[in-house]
Amino acid sequence: MDMSQGRITRQETGAPLPPVETASGNRALQQEERLLFEQGSPGRSGVDLPPVPDVPDRLGGLRRKGPIGLPGLSEPQVIRHFTRLSQKNYAIDAGIYPLGSCTMKHNPRLNEKLARLPGFADLHPLQPISTVQGALELMDTLARWLKALTGMPAVALSPAAGAHGEFCGMVAIRAALEARGEGDRRRVLVPESAHGTNPATAAACGFIVDPIPANARGRVDLDAFKAKLDSDVAAVMLTNPNTCGLFEPDVVEIARLVHEAGGYFYCDGANFNAIVGRVRPADLGIDAMHINLHKTFSTPHGGGGPGAGPVVLSEALAPYAPLPYVVHGPKGFRLVETKEKGTAPFGRLKAFHGQMGMFVRALAYMMSHGADGLRRAAEDAVLNANYVMAKLRDVMTPAFDGPCMHECLFDDRFLKDTGVTTLDFAKAMIDEGFHPMTMYFPLVVHGAMLIEPTESESRGSLDAFIASVRALAERAKRGEAEFFRAAPRLTPRRRLDETRAARQPVLRWRPPAPAQAAAE
Amino acid sequence: MRYLPHTDADRRAMLDAIGVGSIDDLFRDVPVSARLERPVDLPHHMTELEVERAIGAMAAKNRHAGSLACFLGAGAYRHHIPAAVDHLIQRGEFLTSYTPYQPEVSQGTLQALFEFQTQVALITGMEIANASMYDGATACAEAVMMANRLTRRKRAVLSGGLHPHYREVVETDARWTGFDVVAAPPDVAGVEDLAAMIDADTSCVVVQNPSVFGHVRDLSPLAAAAQKAGALLVVVVTEIVSLGLLMPPGAMGADIVAAEGQSLGNPLNFGGPYVGLFATREKYVRQMPGRIAGETVDADGRRGWVLTLSTREQHIRREKATSNICTNSGLCALAFAIHLALLGEAGYTQLAALNHANAVRLAEKLGQVPGVEVVNDTFFNEFTLRLPKPAAPVVERLVRKGVLGGVPGGRLWPGKRDLANLLIVAATETNTGAEMDLFARALQEVL
Numbered sequence: 001m002d003m004s005q006g007r008i009t010r011q012e013t014g015a016p017l018p019p020v021e022t023a024s025g026n027r028a029l030q031q032e033e034r035l036l037f038e039q040g041s042p043g044r045s046g047v048d049l050p051p052v053p054d055v056p057d058r059l060g061g062l063r064r065k066g067p068i069g070l071p072g073l074s075e076p077q078v079i080r081h082f083t084r085l086s087q088k089n090y091a092i093d094a095g096i097y098p099l100g101s102c103t104m105k106h107n108p109r110l111n112e113k114l115a116r117l118p119g120f121a122d123l124h125p126l127q128p129i130s131t132v133q134g135a136l137e138l139m140d141t142l143a144r145w146l147k148a149l150t151g152m153p154a155v156a157l158s159p160a161a162g163a164h165g166e167f168c169g170m171v172a173i174r175a176a177l178e179a180r181g182e183g184d185r186r187r188v189l190v191p192e193s194a195h196g197t198n199p200a201t202a203a204a205c206g207f208i209v210d211p212i213p214a215n216a217r218g219r220v221d222l223d224a225f226k227a228k229l230d231s232d233v234a235a236v237m238l239t240n241p242n243t244c245g246l247f248e249p250d251v252v253e254i255a256r257l258v259h260e261a262g263g264y265f266y267c268d269g270a271n272f273n274a275i276v277g278r279v280r281p282a283d284l285g286i287d288a289m290h291i292n293l294h295k296t297f298s299t300p301h302g303g304g305g306p307g308a309g310p311v312v313l314s315e316a317l318a319p320y321a322p323l324p325y326v327v328h329g330p331k332g333f334r335l336v337e338t339k340e341k342g343t344a345p346f347g348r349l350k351a352f353h354g355q356m357g358m359f360v361r362a363l364a365y366m367m368s369h370g371a372d373g374l375r376r377a378a379e380d381a382v383l384n385a386n387y388v389m390a391k392l393r394d395v396m397t398p399a400f401d402g403p404c405m406h407e408c409l410f411d412d413r414f415l416k417d418t419g420v421t422t423l424d425f426a427k428a429m430i431d432e433g434f435h436p437m438t439m440y441f442p443l444v445v446h447g448a449m450l451i452e453p454t455e456s457e458s459r460g461s462l463d464a465f466i467a468s469v470r471a472l473a474e475r476a477k478r479g480e481a482e483f484f485r486a487a488p489r490l491t492p493r494r495r496l497d498e499t500r501a502a503r504q505p506v507l508r509w510r511p512p513a514p515a516q517a518a519a520e
Numbered sequence: 521m522r523y524l525p526h527t528d529a530d531r532r533a534m535l536d537a538i539g540v541g542s543i544d545d546l547f548r549d550v551p552v553s554a555r556l557e558r559p560v561d562l563p564h565h566m567t568e569l570e571v572e573r574a575i576g577a578m579a580a581k582n583r584h585a586g587s588l589a590c591f592l593g594a595g596a597y598r599h600h601i602p603a604a605v606d607h608l609i610q611r612g613e614f615l616t617s618y619t620p621y622q623p624e625v626s627q628g629t630l631q632a633l634f635e636f637q638t639q640v641a642l643i644t645g646m647e648i649a650n651a652s653m654y655d656g657a658t659a660c661a662e663a664v665m666m667a668n669r670l671t672r673r674k675r676a677v678l679s680g681g682l683h684p685h686y687r688e689v690v691e692t693d694a695r696w697t698g699f700d701v702v703a704a705p706p707d708v709a710g711v712e713d714l715a716a717m718i719d720a721d722t723s724c725v726v727v728q729n730p731s732v733f734g735h736v737r738d739l740s741p742l743a744a745a746a747q748k749a750g751a752l753l754v755v756v757v758t759e760i761v762s763l764g765l766l767m768p769p770g771a772m773g774a775d776i777v778a779a780e781g782q783s784l785g786n787p788l789n790f791g792g793p794y795v796g797l798f799a800t801r802e803k804y805v806r807q808m809p810g811r812i813a814g815e816t817v818d819a820d821g822r823r824g825w826v827l828t829l830s831t832r833e834q835h836i837r838r839e840k841a842t843s844n845i846c847t848n849s850g851l852c853a854l855a856f857a858i859h860l861a862l863l864g865e866a867g868y869t870q871l872a873a874l875n876h877a878n879a880v881r882l883a884e885k886l887g888q889v890p891g892v893e894v895v896n897d898t899f900f901n902e903f904t905l906r907l908p909k910p911a912a913p914v915v916e917r918l919v920r921k922g923v924l925g926g927v928p929g930g931r932l933w934p935g936k937r938d939l940a941n942l943l944i945v946a947a948t949e950t951n952t953g954a955e956m957d958l959f960a961r962a963l964q965e966v967l
Contacts, residue, residue: 035631036635037635037638040864042864042865042866043865043866044864044866045862045863045866045867045870046602046604046861046862046864047602047862047863047867047871049867049870049871049874050874050949052870052873052877053877053878053881054877055877055880055881055884056880057876057880058736058880058883058896058897059765059876059898059900060736060737060738060897060898061738062736062737062766062767062898063765063766063767064764064765064766064767064768064869065767065771067865068642068643068764068868068869069865070639070642070643070860070863070864070865070868071861071864071865072864072865072867073861073862075602075604078604078861078862079607079608082608082611082614082858082861083608084628085628085629085631086608086611086613086614087613087628088613088625088626088627088628088631089613089614089617089626089627089629090613090617090622090625091612091613091614091616091617092612092616092617093612093613093615093616094612094613097616097617097618102618104616104618106523107615108523110568110571112615113572114571114572114575114579117575117576118579118584118586118587119576119578119579119580119581119582119584120579120582120789120790121584121787121788121789122584122585122586122598122787122788123582123584123585123788123790124585124590124592124596124598124788124790124924125595125788125790125791125792126592126594126595126596126927126931126932127583127585127592127924128916128919128924130916130919131582131583131924132582132583132790133581133582134577134578134579134580134581134582135578135582135790137578137581138575138578141578145562148560148561149560149562160654160655160658160792161654161846161847161848162846163844163845163846163847164658167844171692171696174696175696195835195846196833196834196836196846197835197844199834199839200834200837200839200841200843200844201844203840203841204697204843204844205696205697206696206697206698209838246549247549248549249549249550249551251554252553252554275547275550277556277560278547278550278555278556279550279554279556280554280556283556284551284554292847294847300615300616300851301618301619301847301850302609302614302615302617302850302851302852303614303617303618303619303632303633303851303854304618304619304620304629304633304651304652304811304847304848304849304850304851305619305652305654305793305848305849305851305852306654306792306793306795306848306849306850306851306852307847308793338934338935346692347688347691347692347695347696348657348685348689349658349689349692350654350655350657350689350792351595351655351656351657351685351686351689351791351794352595352596352655352685352790352792353790353791354791355793356789356790356791356792357789357792358793360575364575366562367563367570367571367574368565368566369521369523370559370562370563370564370565370566371560371562371563371564372565373521373523373524373564375556375559376521376524377521377523377524379543380524380526380531382543382546382547383526383531383534383538383543383546384534386538386546387537389538390538390539402549403540403545403546403548403549405546426622427624430624430625435618435622435625436622441835455523455524456523456525458525458526458530459525459530459533488624491624491627492624492627493623493624493627493818493822493824494624494819494820495624495819496624496816496818496819496824496826497816497817498623498826498828501814501815501816501826501828502814502828502829502830505805505814505829506814506815506816507648507649507802507805507812507813507814507815507828508634508637508638508641508647508648508649509634509635509638
């Protein structure tokens with residue numbers, strides 16, 4: 001008698017399974033999901049609303065004519081749609097996300113809870129100031145932490161993201177130069193390894209971008225830098241630690257030289273997470289630095305924002321800080337929204353006071369870690385990156401010698417003559433269950449692979465990642481290029497045709513043409 | 521420390537594997553003068569409960585909008601957000617993922633952005649939209665700079681009905697990136713003639729509809745006048761719910777729509793994060809700023825999505841990019857898309873109708889308060905009152921009676937004495953008849 005009751009009692013062994021074809025196109029937990037617009041019905045809604053009171057309208061005859069074309073779905077349909085979509089995403093919650101320069105660290109859920117307190121989330125930006133004292137206190141407290149951690153005397157909280165912060169800092173520099181009567185200084189020195197936002201920002205502010213080459217050790221070529229310093233230099237824009245994951249050992253000298261030449265030092269703080277609590281940027285001689293709260297202080301990236309990019313400023317630039325800002329006076333906190341005596345704010349950067357929701361999360365992160373924990377987090381981030389580099393250096397090719405900071409950079413020499421590219425290698429990592437590292441950035445290294453594990457990864461997680469990368473590197477060297485070119489195989493979609501997307505742009509859904517619909 | 525997985529034994533073993541004696545050896549490139557030997561002077565780590573108490577205490581010092589009868593608008597609106605929205609955006613696969621640079625493992629975010637772009641295009645009546653900007657004001661400034669590029673002109677005309685903070689953001693960009701702004705005086709009555717301000721150097725006319733004072737206008741004649749002069753019409757919308765009821769900018773001839781999307785899916789958040797909406801004509805796409813999701817096929821010919829047209833963007837074009845924007849408002853855009861998906865055509869249009877009806881009822885009640893004049897003939901869910909005295913102190917007194925009674929003119933136009941008696945008042949679906957009666961009664965008492 002069969003006692004198994006249909007259960008499998010014996011592991012089948014033998015030939016590998018053929019590819020599975022399903023009638024639905026689904027693959028178990030991977031479900032195909034049509035667009036919202038392809039599944040709704042007019043007249044249905046996932047929100048119940050009360051009847052509209054019968055009153056004469058005051059629209060001046062400008063009522064919308066004809067339908068909008070939005071689909072109607074019930075709440076369960078909407079929940080299922082977006083849940084299925086979410087299951088097609090990789091996320092930090094699911095595993096290591098080693099995107100160099102992006103700092104994908106754990107997002108504590110306490111921070112989400114606190115940002116949703118009605119005392120913050122349900123505050124209108126234009127409420128009377130007497131009703132928002134706690135919100136201004138939180139902004140002031142965040143400012144105090146950012147100033148203490150950087151050693152800088154002032155901070156502008158309102159920029160909405162890193163690039164917005166760069167704009168804030170570079171405009172403050174222009175304003176300071178104009179106030180000195182040296183508005184004709186227009187050259188900004190930017191290392192070739194910089195993030196694309198640096199030259200884009202400098203150019204947007206009316207500066208002329210002058211690239212500084214890197215030396216063979218991945219740092220600013222100090223002699224080339226000196227040669228470019230002249231009376232028309234407005235500033236140097238330097239990322240430190242830089243995008244090769246290296247601390248610039250000449251940074252203090254660079255600051256001294258640019259100040260001596262009459263320019264300012266803008267530091268891109270994207271990599272502040274590597275040094276927070278161990279180095280105060282003020283001690284390096286900077287004049288301005290944005291801090292990506294969504295990197296160093298772990299506000300969630302959310303699939304592309306929102307971020308927040310507060311900018312710390314030196315004494316020289318502080319008078320030009322944008323509006324609005326918070327001050328503490330005898331009657332409590334105040335929000336300064338217009339120019340006050342003794343200041344020369346350069347203007348307003350966004351509609352309201354800043355990314356409050358991100359401020360709450362970042363402050364919760366800072367207070368949870370404390371001064372000791374933030375320093376420890378930076379150390380662990382640096383430890384993890386060096387550990388990954390040490391464990392991979394014999395099978396891959398590190399771009400530069402010596403210890404790295406929070407991220408380690410490899411080039412593609414180890415793939416030479418294998419027929420495997422950096423892109424192929426990254427796509428093969430996806431099948432292994434990992435998000436790839438940053439590819440082809442920074443530009444100063446051929447076929448760059450930039451790995452930033454962050455402090456959130458345990459040793460076990462790093463070892464699993466390292467084992468997979470090693471196995472892939474060895475496989476590439478065995479000449480299995482076809483395996484890499486076909487990757488990824490196990491994702492909801494295989495490699496996507498980006499050229500077609502750009503050449504024949506389809507940027508929105510459109511209803512099928514009637515003739516086509518009839519034919520279907 | 522609860523967020524850090526390593527034990528001291530792990531750290532020791534890892535340092536050994538690296539081949540260094542201590543963590544300090546890894547920081548050896550830091551100049552000696554800049555090394556901090558001990559933690560900075562800030563509190564040490566705290567338990568979850570301690571942090572909750574400390575930050576909760578700050579939250580408790582605020583009087584949040586829901587604890588009073590809230591009639592505030594002027595660029596941020598209090599709407600009811602269905603519970604499903606916040607549940608879905610807190611899924612870790614959305615919350616803790618990056619910008620979708622690796623499309624094979626980001627199809628969820630990419631499809632949602634494609635749907636968001638389609639929704640924005642549909643409700644604004646425009647051909648295409650991007651994947652979001654920081655907020656409405658920065659979207660407005662980006663629209664002006666895009667118009668400057670498209671027309672190769674450098675002079676923007678701003679309506680006096682444009683939110684003054686939006687005007688200030690445009691003026692900041694004008695001053696520091698190098699273009700001119702001609703701003704019309706505050707258009708309290710909603711009668712300005714912007715067509716007369718357009719000349720051969722005008723790149724665009726920027727007009728808000730409904731205006732910051734609440735007026736609703738037909739922009740078709742202005743669109744025709746602008747386009748005849750070779751300029752573009754930029755239409756700003758700060759209350760996106762209005763497009764459920766009002767003729768969309770696209771139907772009135774807008775070339776670019778820059779809007780604030782906060783009203784759908786996103787709480788007030790004391791001003792941020794919000795979500796800028798940006799829509800335009802297909803022929804202008806290569807000058808549009810920001811991320812764009814597009815449709816394509818994979819190696820097996822199946823439909824999928826990628827970020828596309830990135831040759832406009834900073835990470836490819838560097839100093840020649842259309843904008844320096846990188847991180848934008850992805851999760852806020854997702855919240856917007858989910859809320860609008862839940863509403864659908866029927867819900868969105870009904871929500872708009874409810875907002876309008878409540879505003880009509882409120883205007884009726886407040887207009888009967890002695891000494892109060894409703895300035896507007898037309899409006900959507902927001903209108904302007906003229907009080908017999910400065911509005912700012914009135915608003916403070918209204919708080920004591922449990923009412924957030926609107927945004928005083930003095931807050932938006934500090935120093936402009938002729939606008940100090942104005943009060944901009946909004947009503948949404950969240951306001952009850954009892955709240956409106958309370959407001960009218962309280963206003964009568966404090967005047």
